[in-house]
Amino acid sequence: MRRSLLVLAAVGLLAACGSDGSAETTAAAAPTTMAPTTMAPTTMAPTTMAPTTTAASTATITMSGMAFSGAQTVQVGQEIELVNSDDVPHTWTAEDGPFDVSIAPGQTATYTFDEPGEYSYFCEIHPSMTGTIRVEG
Numbered sequence: 001m002r003r004s005l006l007v008l009a010a011v012g013l014l015a016a017c018g019s020d021g022s023a024e025t026t027a028a029a030a031p032t033t034m035a036p037t038t039m040a041p042t043t044m045a046p047t048t049m050a051p052t053t054t055a056a057s058t059a060t061i062t063m064s065g066m067a068f069s070g071a072q073t074v075q076v077g078q079e080i081e082l083v084n085s086d087d088v089p090h091t092w093t094a095e096d097g098p099f100d101v102s103i104a105p106g107q108t109a110t111y112t113f114d115e116p117g118e119y120s121y122f123c124e125i126h127p128s129m130t131g132t133i134r135v136e137g
Contacts, residue, residue: 057078058078058079058080058081058110059071059074059078059079059080059081060080060081060082060083061080061081061082061083061092061131061133062083062085063082063083063084063085063086063090063092063103063123063129064085064086065086066086066126066128066129067129068092068121068123068129068130068131071133072131072132072133072134073133073134073135073136074113074133074134074135074136075135075136075137076113076114076115076116076135076136076137077112077113077114077137078112078113079110079111079112080110080111080112080113080133081108081109081110082101082103082108082109082110082111083103083108084103084104084105084106084107084108085106086105087105087106088105088125088126089102089103089104089105089125090102090103090123090125090126090129091103091123091124091125092109092111092121092123093121093122093123093124094119094120094121095119095120095121095122096119096120097117097119097120097121098113098114098115099111099119099121100124113135115135115137116135116136116137117134117135118132118133118134118135119132119133119134119135120132121133
């Protein structure tokens with residue numbers, strides 16, 4: 001019997017050491033909080049596209065006020081529109097080249113170069129009208 005009392009006493013002591021006096025204790029997990037994370041902004045290099053010149057675009061040379069104006073450089077294969085805005089006829093004639101185009105007042109004509117080079121031109125009817133065009137290719 002003495003042994004039973006000792007066991008009971010030991011169990012009682014153990015229970016008293018781990019108890020706050022409440023009937024039942026459960027270990028509740030402390031709430032966990034996570035620190036907010038911040039992500040560094042992603043920086044992307046800008047994309048730059050180089051301008052392109054296509055042979056399909058049309059350049060314009062205008063005859064107005066008894067003078068040529070407009071395109072000074074074109075590409076091989078690029079169409080040139082010749083516009084006569086004056087009320088008299090003009091020509092677009094190469095000094096040493098492949099073209100000689102007559103354009104009536106208020107009319108237009110077109111021309112396309114096949115070869116690169118620099119071409120000086122004038123109006124046969126009005127020789128003071130001159131110009132130069134460079135054809136790149």
